[in-house]
Amino acid sequence: xxxxxxxxxxxxxxxxxxxxxxxxxxxxxxxxxxxxxxxxxxxxxxxxxxxxxxxxxxxxxxxxxxxxxxxxxxxxxxxxxxxxxxxxxxxxxxxxxxxxxxxxxxxxxxxxxxxxxxxxxxxxxxxxxxxxxxxxxxxxxxxxxxxxxxxxxxxxxxxxxxxxxxxxxxxxxxxxxxxxxxxxxxxxxxxxxxxxxxxxxxxxxxxxxxxxxxxxxxxxxxxxxxxxxxxxxxxxxxxxxxxxxxxxxxxxxxxxxxxxxxxxxxxxxxxxxxxxxxxxxxxxxxxxxxxxxxxxxxxxxxxxx
Amino acid sequence: xxxxxxxxxxxxxxxxxxxxxxxxxxxxxxxxxxxxxxxxxxxxxxxxxxxxxxxxxxxxxxxxxxxxxxxxxxxxxxxxxxxxxxxxxxxxxxxxxxxxxxxxxxxxxxxxxxxxxxxxxxxxxxxxxxxxxxxxxxxxxxxxxxxxxxxxxxxxxxxxxxxxxxxxxxxxxxxxxxxxxxxxxxxxxxxxxxxxxxxxxxxxxxxxxxxxxxxxxxxxxxxxxxxxxxxxxxxxxxxxxxxxxxxxxxxxxxxxxxxxxxxxxxxxxxxxxxxxxxxxxxxxxxxxxxxxxxxxxxxxxxxxxxxxxxxxxxxxxxxxxxxxxxxxxxxxxxxxxxxxxxxxxxxxxxxxxxxxxxxxxxxxxxxx
Numbered sequence: 001x002x003x004x005x006x007x008x009x010x011x012x013x014x015x016x017x018x019x020x021x022x023x024x025x026x027x028x029x030x031x032x033x034x035x036x037x038x039x040x041x042x043x044x045x046x047x048x049x050x051x052x053x054x055x056x057x058x059x060x061x062x063x064x065x066x067x068x069x070x071x072x073x074x075x076x077x078x079x080x081x082x083x084x085x086x087x088x089x090x091x092x093x094x095x096x097x098x099x100x101x102x103x104x105x106x107x108x109x110x111x112x113x114x115x116x117x118x119x120x121x122x123x124x125x126x127x128x129x130x131x132x133x134x135x136x137x138x139x140x141x142x143x144x145x146x147x148x149x150x151x152x153x154x155x156x157x158x159x160x161x162x163x164x165x166x167x168x169x170x171x172x173x174x175x176x177x178x179x180x181x182x183x184x185x186x187x188x189x190x191x192x193x194x195x196x197x198x199x200x201x202x203x204x205x206x207x208x209x210x211x212x213x214x215x216x217x218x219x220x221x222x223x224x225x226x227x228x229x230x231x232x233x234x235x236x237x238x239x240x241x242x243x244x245x246x247x248x249x250x251x252x253x254x255x256x257x258x259x260x261x262x263x264x265x266x267x268x269x270x271x272x273x274x275x276x277x278x279x280x281x282x283x284x285x286x287x288x289x290x291x292x293x294x295x296x297x298x299x300x301x302x303x304x305x
Numbered sequence: 306x307x308x309x310x311x312x313x314x315x316x317x318x319x320x321x322x323x324x325x326x327x328x329x330x331x332x333x334x335x336x337x338x339x340x341x342x343x344x345x346x347x348x349x350x351x352x353x354x355x356x357x358x359x360x361x362x363x364x365x366x367x368x369x370x371x372x373x374x375x376x377x378x379x380x381x382x383x384x385x386x387x388x389x390x391x392x393x394x395x396x397x398x399x400x401x402x403x404x405x406x407x408x409x410x411x412x413x414x415x416x417x418x419x420x421x422x423x424x425x426x427x428x429x430x431x432x433x434x435x436x437x438x439x440x441x442x443x444x445x446x447x448x449x450x451x452x453x454x455x456x457x458x459x460x461x462x463x464x465x466x467x468x469x470x471x472x473x474x475x476x477x478x479x480x481x482x483x484x485x486x487x488x489x490x491x492x493x494x495x496x497x498x499x500x501x502x503x504x505x506x507x508x509x510x511x512x513x514x515x516x517x518x519x520x521x522x523x524x525x526x527x528x529x530x531x532x533x534x535x536x537x538x539x540x541x542x543x544x545x546x547x548x549x550x551x552x553x554x555x556x557x558x559x560x561x562x563x564x565x566x567x568x569x570x571x572x573x574x575x576x577x578x579x580x581x582x583x584x585x586x587x588x589x590x591x592x593x594x595x596x597x598x599x600x601x602x603x604x605x606x607x608x609x610x611x612x613x614x615x616x617x618x619x620x621x622x623x624x625x626x627x628x629x630x631x632x633x634x635x636x637x638x639x640x641x642x643x644x645x646x647x648x649x650x651x652x653x654x655x656x657x658x659x660x661x662x663x664x665x666x667x668x669x670x671x672x673x
Binding site (some may be wrong): 049052053054055056073074077078080082084086087088089090091092093097100101102104105106107131147148 | 307308311312315318319322323506507508510511512513514515516517670671672
């Protein structure tokens with residue numbers, strides 16, 4: 001049985017005028033770390049809220065742990081852990097009071113499930129008498145994760161847990177998620193950061209309320225069609241415009257300090273032709289090379305389809 | 306049960322860690338009483354009064370002297386006719402007139418009882434009441450002096466006439482009315498804001514995705530404000546006793562019980578407001594509109610309801626403060642028991658049940 005299952009889920013706002021999620025279906029297996037990857041406004045939070053029974057879907061069916069999100073909402077609410085997108089703990093309570101409060105709300109105690117949160121809680125324990133509002137961003141996230149975990153949920157929903165957190169804390173956070181996975185907790189996590197996608201078992205790429213692809217990170221990368229090249233020159237902005245005017249350009253977009261490029265048509269000598277074209281356009285310091293596509297490249301390719 | 310306790314403890318943490326709000330909650334009644342109290346006492350110093358002594362005998366002169374000696378009065382001795390007195394009142398020249406009838410001294414000596422007429426401008430109720438009370442006590446004081454020197458029980462009866470507002474509607478409205486206002490402000494606004502704050506901060510989102518029952522959040526929110534309000538009632542009563550010399554004539558226990566009921570009613574109203582507002586600002590303005598204005602204008606606190614146009618009189622019936630006003634006045638000032646106010650109690654009780662049921666139904670178990 002899948003831990004989470006969505007069938008043709010649709011959600012609109014403002015009396016149907018704004019479509020947030022349209023016809024989304026996917027399944028998350030028991031004990032899987034599943035990532036929902038997409039930019040802001042893609043519909044990630046709407047999906048999370050429907051799965052945590054906070055919003056009613058307009059169409060389709062969804063279940064968590066085998067329970068229907070509409071009919072059995074009460075059962076789901078006592079079985080899942082949920083960490084909303086922004087920090088939602090009591091700022092005027094201390095770290096320890098927050099954790100104890102949420103433990104009691106779920107009818108348990110810190111001691112009973114200490115084992116589960118131990119690794120994470122140990123890092124914030126030195127600050128346990130500090131008020132939650134005075135914690136740093138990373139520590140807030142750790143505390144929120146502890147609070148979501150304290151009742152040993154079967155499924156954990158983490159809505160953009162690493163947004164606004166520094167890169168070191170982000171890395172730590174994902175390590176924690178991997179360790180939680182070993183405890184056979186199903187984790188559904190959303191993130192706008194493409195680089196975090198590779199840390200999931202499977203990922204769904206989502207854009208404008210539609211699923212672009214569902215696969216393992218490796219599978220997603222493998223599905224990239226064509227070869228990807230990286231290009232740079234002395235004048236990167238003029239280069240981008242020139243490349244977009246080039247007759248054999250498939251896609252071209254900025255990627256850090258480089259441009260990522262695919263050819264519209266793969267043919268022999270395409271790289272030399274391109275070099276020639278760029279030299280004609282008076283570009284200097286031209287660098288051109290093959291590169292392995294990443295999740296972001298795949299995302300852009302899916303979007304263009 | 307343990308969950309509820311933990312909820313309540315959390316609410317107390319919220320309240321006690323927000324020092325500024327806490328100060329406001331407890332300071333509000335004290336500041337209000339002192340402000341209103343001073344406004345009252347200042348008014349009465351050197352009030353212009355006229356003494357019309359048609360009798361001019363020993364007793365009337367003694368009483369006039371005593372009145373003159375008081376720092377509350379600015380006495381003018383003038384033999385005005387009733388028409389002239391009325392004119393002086395209309396022009397606002399005087400606050401009170403004391404009339405000794407022609408046969409005052411004779412009546413006192415021969416019949417052992419005499420009358421003084423005290424006429425006050427009762428359009429300003431508080432002043433009128435205080436002034437007539439002063440005169441009455443001065444007369445009573447003189448009477449007591451006579452009794453010491455004489456075995457004949459002389460009786461001087463001040464016959465008090467309140468001009469323009471003979472039934473003295475609104476006497477001492479300010480303590481009961483203010484009690485209602487403070488209860489309303491603290492309970493309605495603070496409850497509404499504290500629930501909406503959970504929505505705004507997103508903690509409601511987490512609470513919803515948990516096995517908690519809506520009733521539990523509601524109940525736990527009410528407890529701290531209930532306690533604060535009880536403390537506020539106590540401080541209002543203490544201040545009005547020591548500062549304004551206004552003791553509770555009726556049963557204090559009954560007053561507290563009714564106060565508790567009114568607090569519950571206000572808390573339910575706050576709850577209802579919180580279920581329909583999404584931001585703390587909306588909640589605050591909503592509560593102010595729902596409490597301050599009706600309590601000030603339509604509860605009989607500031608203006609007598611009887612003088613209002615009929616539509617407003619009808620509307621005033623749905624204002625809980627109006628009924629609480631009547632209850633507190635009955636207990637505190639008239640010293641009446643429960644049998645006199647059971648109807649008002651029932652009305653507030655009914656409102657409470659209605660508001661609670663409505664907000665329980667309106668309490669959203671989802672985000673939208």
